[in-house]
Amino acid sequence: MDTLLSYDWFFIATSLVKTLVIIFGVILPMVSYSVYAERRVSALIQDRLGPNRVGFPTTLLGFKKDLQLFLGGLGQPIADGLKFILKEDFTPAHVNKFYFWLAPILVIVPALLTLAVLPFGSSLDFDFIFQRIFGHGFGPVKMVIADIDVGILFVFAISSLSVYGIVLAGWSSNSKYPFLGGVRSTSQMISYELSIGLSVIPLFMIFGKLNLSAIVRFQAEHGWLLFPFTNGEFTWQKIALWVPCFISFIIFMVSVFAETNRLPFDLPEAETELVAGYHTEYSSMKFALFFLAEYTAMIAGSGLVVALFLGGWHLPFIPDGAGNGGLEILHHLPNWIWGFVNIGVFFGKVSVLIIFFIWVRWTLPRFRFDQLMRLGWIWFFEIALVNIFLTAGVLALFPN
Amino acid sequence: MAYVVPRPKLTLAEKLYLPAIVAGLAITLKHFKKALFGKGNVTMQYPEQKWDASLPEHYRGAPTLVKDEHDRERCVACQLCEFICPPRAIRIKPGEIPATNKFAKVEKFPLEFDIDMIRCIYCGLCEEVCPEQAIFLRKDYSITGLTRAEMVHDKAKLYELGGVMDGLVHKWNPKK
Amino acid sequence: MLNVQIDGVWMQFPRGTRLIEACAQANKFVPRYCYHAKLSSPGNCRMCLIEMGMPKMGPDRKPVLGTDGKPEIAWIPRPQISCAQDVAEGMAVRTDSPMVRDCRHGVMEFLLINHPLDCPICDQAGECRLQEFSVDHGTGGSRFLENKVKKPNNVEVGPRVTLDAERCILCTRCIRFMQEVAHDDVLGIVDRGSHSTIACHSDRKLDSNYSLNTVDICPVGALTSEDFRFKMRVWFLKETKSFCTSCATGCNTVIGSRENTIYRQTPRENNDVNSAWMCDYGRLNFHYLHSKDRLMEPVLKTKDGHEIATWEKAIARAATELKKYRGEEIGIIASGRMTNEELWLAKKLAEALGTTLHDIVPHFAEGDDILLSSDRNPNTRGAQLLGLASAIPGEHLGAIADGVRSGKIKALLVLGEDAVEAGIATDLLNLESLIATHILPNATTKLATVLLPGSGFAEKRGSMINGKGRLQRLNRAINPPGNARDDWEILRDLILAVTGHNGIYMIEDVFKQMAASVPQLANLSLSKIGDLGVQLPT
CATH class of the missing domain: 3.30.70.20 (Alpha-Beta Plaits)
Known part of the structure; x- marks a missing residue:
């Protein structure tokens, strides 16, 4: 050991920093501001204003007025969060206490776990600092918490666990509506896991790997899956492949809606039918965990769509964190700047998708349950299967 | 006889559903843009902007007691409003007007008259049932307080809100 | 019985029935102001006007029969007042004819002028x-x-x-x-x-x-x-x-x-x-x-004054006080204002304590020959029937007073009365054990070792026997104030605390027990008394 910090310790330290910064610095604020966005966008769609009053309470610090940033109401998520924490945490007498308390945890944990494999940036290179401190560099740090080769399979494995939380919540509440919500949620999630899994098989055939970082890098080099000409190359294979990719995208996207219980597939918590579905009996912070999980799942889903179809952190003409690709002229700036830009690009794309999620929610009415099942089992399942053969055919007809 | 609703024949585009989704998204986007640039919204900013000027004549705000132009309490404590009040918000304790009072002829008046504004549902039945035209629903709608006791309007508060109403019946005036 | 036709329907009424009452019995209420069943009928309000008729008589002084075989009616062309008229054989009445309605309109308008x-x-x-x-x-x-x-x-x-x-x-x-x-x-x-x-x-x-x-x-x-x-x-x-x-x-x-x-x-x-x-x-x-003086909480006497206690504590204390003495050291002053149920339980308590020194306090005042009785105790007869008092109510009070004075009686149970009124001097009331129930404070309650607040007549259920031997029932109109309790419950709890057993949960059970032992009350229950009471066999 001739260095202060071995490579192993460096790896653990960076992973910890990445986890903490991403979860508490990015995802949780993003969740609360997604809720804010949800309320503002829905209001604007309905010709209302939405929450526009709560500023940052600078009056508490002795200022004359609360700080109102350009939109107004930006303090709302803070107030909401405070409300969730301060409200009475009520556990009804008729519930099964252990599972009732366990359920929200089982919902939020998988939602956060899936974020681990998402590549939210290319890489960051701070060797110029480390060299001064430790005397040698460690090389660029990959901007993904866990760069594992099963990548997407890990996401599916973990996200399907969240159904247990919902079922437990519904069952342990020992009350009609939560129970119905839980049952609905089970059948819905199981049905759509099938099509979501089948819809990405064509992608593996194209990419040839499961590691999400590698998939994004592949797209950066060969063009995004949905916009194949972002790298300027033009081949017949790309044109032919666009069709199955688009089909996959539609199925994947819709299934993500279903998996995250978002409208038009929010049957587990359909308030007109089931009061509030599986979380009817929950209050205060336990309810907030369900709420957080829904939005976290939405962010994870969006991140997955971005990574699989929309080129992840890549934007044409922008170099990655190691200084590869992009315009020659941009290479004059230090690489770590581009590393941060890549992260920004990724979350920018995710934000656009979240707005899209919200936009869809306030446009479409809820499906009937039989329609939901029909769509999942009869249409998406079959189309995804056919799509696999279609992709195989395309790949065979247009060899690279 | 069962009535059979004919199923509409759908075109392929309608069956695919996706074009309809896109059309729907276009509509909501239109509203979104309009509202974003401040054209579509009709929301009134409540504490700053108020309805008060455009309240209709028949608006039913807080119930109040009124006096006549001779400064006589119109209420004679008949307790019909107390009886009719659906949420039982009204409590009256009747009393006798002392013989020395210039309105001794009326004999009866409300010693205490409480309306619990937490209970009041602004239905206006008290106004309708009053045989003396003593209770009126005025236009005060923003009734607030920090305690339950504060939300009970006593006689003084009711007369303060109600004020004077003249030109009504003059049943107790012997000259009319 | 006389046959009377009321609004076309033939009915039978006994001779001497007022027409207005006959109509009321036939479910044809005739409005009236001056008529009162218990007073004479001057017939001055004219509100009870009806149309009346008698059977039409043929030349043979026999009623003319109509096609239906019933006598034809000769209607009197003027309205008649129904309150000053008795029913007669063959009489016919219309209580809702156009003329009657016109008359009532007119009378109402006149009355309201x-x-x-x-x-x-x-x-x-x-x-x-x-x-x-x-x-x-x-x-x-x-x-x-x-x-x-x-x-x-x-x-x-x-x-x-x-x-x-x-x-x-x-x-x-x-x-x-x-x-x-x-x-x-x-x-x-x-x-x-x-x-x-x-x-x-x-x-x-x-x-x-x-x-x-x-x-x-x-x-x-x-x-x-x-x-x-x-x-x-x-x-x-x-x-x-x-x-x-x-x-x-x-x-x-x-x-x-x-x-x-x-x-x-x-x-x-x-x-x-x-x-x-x-x-x-x-x-x-x-x-x-x-009254604002109503007793609302059980009160215990302590070394330095009085303290408010819970019912459990108060009953337990009362029971320990009573159990300290032999039967002949205990006197019970009950009240002729108690219900039969309370008197019965008081008697049971006396038996459980083994005392025979009990009586009620007589209250007499001037009566009149209309309704007011000179006996101002509503239930003297009940106390006598249940054995709390002898034929001369109050005859044992002297013995109790003597006992207290001589120190033979060490514990006194005063139920709803003032012992001072019963002839026991105030200074002697400083007994070691004085247990009192009442609803208002008096000389006794102020000195009581254990004071148990009871209920007034409108706050409880129960029965009493009036001066003429009629068993009547009280119903609860209002709740007792504060923590005051039904007196029968107090006595029940006292018996329970003294003897350790009983099976009474409802006041109905008390009456059942009583009816089983007292022959005059046999086969009766609280609900059988009814609103108008029951005359007991003498």
């Missing part, structure tokens, strides 16, 4: 015959354009009765009541024509002990009770059937209460007890229930 229409302030509103019949039989409008006659209002005709002459319709019910029932002929009509007014004799006041009955029978709001005036509208009152406990007569009453406050007591018709009347003394004798 000078009426001030001050219903909003009138205490009678809600139980006013003028209001009711105006709705049922009136026209709704008046054609009278002249000024109404002004008459005095708010006149104090007596200490308890106020007259508003403008509202009076001169039915003379009050005058007849004072003549015929109260035998104190102080009311009459003065002045003439539309200025006629009810007035009191110039040297007298309407101060009879029965004056408030005039308020009850007044069909309008002319006579109002000074006690009830402007207190509460009658439509708010919950009516509980009960009886008066101010003397041994036990007049049947209706208690009018709203939200745990009694506003008035009115007599209830019971021809075996009080006809339809009651005396003013008994009627107004309920205000003590709302």
Whole structure:
């Protein structure tokens, strides 16, 4: 050991920093501001204003007025969060206490776990600092918490666990509506896991790997899956492949809606039918965990769509964190700047998708349950299967 | 006889559903843009902007007691409003007007008259049932307080809100 | 029985039935103001006009039969009053013909000509015959354009009765009541024509002990009770059937209460007890229930004064005090105001303690020969029947007083009475163990080792036996104030604490136990007593 910090310790330290910064610095604020966005966008769609009053309470610090940033109401998520924490945490007498308390945890944990494999940036290179401190560099740090080769399979494995939380919540509440919500949620999630899994098989055939970082890098080099000409190359294979990719995208996207219980597939918590579905009996912070999980799942889903179809952190003409690709002229700036830009690009794309999620929610009415099942089992399942053969055919007809 | 609703024949585009989704998204986007640039919204900013000027004549705000132009309490404590009040918000304790009072002829008046504004549902039945035209629903709608006791309007508060109403019946005036 | 046709239906009535009563029995109520079943019929209000007819007689002095085989009726072309007419064989009545309706319209309009229409302030509103019949039989409008006659209002005709002459319709019910029932002929009509007014004799006041009955029978709001005036509208009152406990007569009453406050007591018709009347003394004798001095918490005497205790503690303390002594060291002073159930349990307690020294405190005052009895204990007969008192109530009180004085009696249980009144000097009451129940403080309760607050007559259920041996039932109109309890529950708990066993959960069970042991009460239960009471075998 001739260095202060071995490579192993460096790896653990960076992973910890990445986890903490991403979860508490990015995802949780993003969740609360997604809720804010949800309320503002829905209001604007309905010709209302939405929450526009709560500023940052600078009056508490002795200022004359609360700080109102350009939109107004930006303090709302803070107030909401405070409300969730301060409200009475009520556990009804008729519930099964252990599972009732366990359920929200089982919902939020998988939602956060899936974020681990998402590549939210290319890489960051701070060797110029480390060299001064430790005397040698460690090389660029990959901007993904866990760069594992099963990548997407890990996401599916973990996200399907969240159904247990919902079922437990519904069952342990020992009350009609939560129970119905839980049952609905089970059948819905199981049905759509099938099509979501089948819809990405064509992608593996194209990419040839499961590691999400590698998939994004592949797209950066060969063009995004949905916009194949972002790298300027033009081949017949790309044109032919666009069709199955688009089909996959539609199925994947819709299934993500279903998996995250978002409208038009929010049957587990359909308030007109089931009061509030599986979380009817929950209050205060336990309810907030369900709420957080829904939005976290939405962010994870969006991140997955971005990574699989929309080129992840890549934007044409922008170099990655190691200084590869992009315009020659941009290479004059230090690489770590581009590393941060890549992260920004990724979350920018995710934000656009979240707005899209919200936009869809306030446009479409809820499906009937039989329609939901029909769509999942009869249409998406079959189309995804056919799509696999279609992709195989395309790949065979247009060899690279 | 069962009535059979004919199923509409759908075109392929309608069956695919996706074009309809896109059309729907276009509509909501239109509203979104309009509202974003401040054209579509009709929301009134409540504490700053108020309805008060455009309240209709028949608006039913807080119930109040009124006096006549001779400064006589119109209420004679008949307790019909107390009886009719659906949420039982009204409590009256009747009393006798002392013989020395210039309105001794009326004999009866409300010693205490409480309306619990937490209970009041602004239905206006008290106004309708009053045989003396003593209770009126005025236009005060923003009734607030920090305690339950504060939300009970006593006689003084009711007369303060109600004020004077003249030109009504003059049943107790012997000259009319 | 006489055959009478009422609105086309033939019915039978006994001879001597008033026509107005016959119609009422046939479910054809005829409106009336001056007629009162318990008074004579002057027939001056004209409200009960009906159309009447007799069988048409042929030349052979036999009724002419119609096609249906029933006699044909010869209708009298003028309306008749039904209150001063007895039924006769073959008589026919129409209570709802066009002529009758016209007559009622006319009479109502006349009666209301000078009426001030001050219903909003009138205490009678809600139980006013003028209001009711105006709705049922009136026209709704008046054609009278002249000024109404002004008459005095708010006149104090007596200490308890106020007259508003403008509202009076001169039915003379009050005058007849004072003549015929109260035998104190102080009311009459003065002045003439539309200025006629009810007035009191110039040297007298309407101060009879029965004056408030005039308020009850007044069909309008002319006579109002000074006690009830402007207190509460009658439509708010919950009516509980009960009886008066101010003397041994036990007049049947209706208690009018709203939200745990009694506003008035009115007599209830019971021809075996009080006809339809009651005396003013008994009627107004309920205000003590709302006294601010009411005992509301069990109180224990401690070394340095008194402290409020829970019921569990108070009962336990009372039981330990009583168990300290042998039976002959304990005396029980019960009350003739207790219900049979309470007296029964008191007797049971006496047996459990092994004492035979018990009696009730007699209360006598001047009575009259109308309703008021000189025995002011409502349940002397019950105490005698259940063995708490002998034929001469109070004859053992002297023995108890002597026992206390000599120190032979060390513990005294005083139930709803004042031992001082029973002849025990105040300074002697500083007994080691003095257990008292009452609803109001007195000399005994102030000195009591254990004070247990009980309930008044309107706050409990139970039965009593009146001076004539009639078993009657009390019903609960209001709840006892504070932590005060039903007396029978207190005694039940005391027995339980002393003996350690009993099986009584409801007051019905007490009566059942009592009925099983007392032959006069055999086969009776609290619900079998009914609203009008049961005459017991002597």
